[in-house]
Amino acid sequence: MKLFKKLGVDLGTANSVIWEAGEGIVLDEPSVVAVGLEDKKVVAVGNEAKLMVGKTPEYIEVVKPLREGVVADYDVTEAMLKFFLRKVMGAAWLVGPEVLVCVPAGVTQVEQRAVLDAVLSAGARKAHLIDEPLAAAIGAKIPVAEAFGNMIVDIGGGSCEAAVIALGGVVTHSSVRVGGDKLNEAIGAYVRKHHNLDIGEQTAETIKIKIGSAIKLKRPETMEVSGRDTVFGLPKTLNVSSEEVWEAINEPMMQMIGSIREALELTPPELVADIVDRGIVLSGGSSQLRNFDQLVTREIGVSAHVAIEPQYCVIRGTGAAIENLELYWRTIK
Numbered sequence: 001m002k003l004f005k006k007l008g009v010d011l012g013t014a015n016s017v018i019w020e021a022g023e024g025i026v027l028d029e030p031s032v033v034a035v036g037l038e039d040k041k042v043v044a045v046g047n048e049a050k051l052m053v054g055k056t057p058e059y060i061e062v063v064k065p066l067r068e069g070v071v072a073d074y075d076v077t078e079a080m081l082k083f084f085l086r087k088v089m090g091a092a093w094l095v096g097p098e099v100l101v102c103v104p105a106g107v108t109q110v111e112q113r114a115v116l117d118a119v120l121s122a123g124a125r126k127a128h129l130i131d132e133p134l135a136a137a138i139g140a141k142i143p144v145a146e147a148f149g150n151m152i153v154d155i156g157g158g159s160c161e162a163a164v165i166a167l168g169g170v171v172t173h174s175s176v177r178v179g180g181d182k183l184n185e186a187i188g189a190y191v192r193k194h195h196n197l198d199i200g201e202q203t204a205e206t207i208k209i210k211i212g213s214a215i216k217l218k219r220p221e222t223m224e225v226s227g228r229d230t231v232f233g234l235p236k237t238l239n240v241s242s243e244e245v246w247e248a249i250n251e252p253m254m255q256m257i258g259s260i261r262e263a264l265e266l267t268p269p270e271l272v273a274d275i276v277d278r279g280i281v282l283s284g285g286s287s288q289l290r291n292f293d294q295l296v297t298r299e300i301g302v303s304a305h306v307a308i309e310p311q312y313c314v315i316r317g318t319g320a321a322i323e324n325l326e327l328y329w330r331t332i333k
């Protein structure tokens with residue numbers, strides 16, 4: 001057992017993933033905490049807490065302490081981090097780990113400080129920060145150190161962040177606070193409005209993953225969905241089509257496309273030329289939405305492709321950076 005552990009942490013809006021230097025991914029759990037409403041005591045964290053979403057008794061509340069990639073509820077974030085760090089540290093806990101956490105490129109100094117403080121007070125001995133788009137690019141195997149422009153777009157649960165990387169750093173970036181969560185919300189709102197059916201967040205997510213598509217499917221699909229009738233208050237089951245889902249999510253999808261367009265508009269022409277040559281790489285869990293790459297290609301006019309295991313690009317890059325801190329020192333804060 002190693003006493004001095006080095007960890008990379010991707011503290012995402014939807015999922016937290018931890019990498020241990022020399023080992024790889026050692027934890028992958030939802031960023032969810034169940035807390036008692038009155039005493040604010042933590043009831044469950046991660047996988048266990050996610051199972052409670054939408055099913056808790058009155059006195060328990062399920063909280064997602066991060067919003068759009070930044071700390072929204074400091075105390076709950078700290079409690080969650082402590083739980084996750086203890087879980088991966090095991091008996092090595094006595095000596096706090098050295099931790100590298102990624103943060104979105106656009107966060108303020110205050111938001112950066114909040115992440116560092118949460119990691120330190122959760123028990124880390126040392127804490128550093130790395131830009132999330134850079135981590136995503138390293139994890140997507142993009143040669144980040146070269147004097148060429150590369151574009152990476154990370155679409156997670158809470159945000160879509162487009163960035164151009166060159167010479168080992170983020171040159172331009174643009175993000176919108178629209179990610180997979182907003183797509184789920186849009187599906188829920190659509191089904192309520194057009195079918196008078198109330199569905200839970202989990203159901204909306206399942207619909208998105210099963211029959212959602214960024215561009216209209218040539219052969220439409222349907223799915224049976226259950227919920228509560230908003231008029232009669234009774235259980236109801238009906239069919240939802242992929243066309244309806246497309247209609248529901250199209251607007252938030254276009255907001256994501258807008259952020260890619262904006263990042264490109266800010267980019268110097270030489271680098272834009274490189275991106276046209278090399279294409280756009282998509283990462284993050286939401287890039288797995290069917291045909292996302294095709295929508296980007298069509299709307300931006302530059303070929304786009306989804307990285308391998310896109311949901312793990314950020315953590316792989318953060319992991320590579322904590323294992324080779326000397327290589328990346330220039331970009332680590």
Ligand SMILES: Nc1ncnc2c1ncn2[C@@H]1O[C@H](COP(=O)(O)OP(=O)(O)OP(=O)(O)O)[C@@H](O)[C@H]1O
Pocket residue numbers: 011012013014015016068069155156157158159160179180181205208209284285286287288289290311
């Ligand atoms: N097959 C799929 N199709 C569409 N969306 C998916 C699929 N699989 C996962 N997702 C979505 O990916 C999102 C989570 O992605 P990820 O783990 O990258 O987010 P995160 O890093 O926690 O969030 P953020 O980076 O915004 O803080 C969820 O909204 C989830 O619904």
Ligand SMILES: [Mg+2]
Pocket residue numbers: 010012013154156157284314
């Ligand atoms: Mg993420």
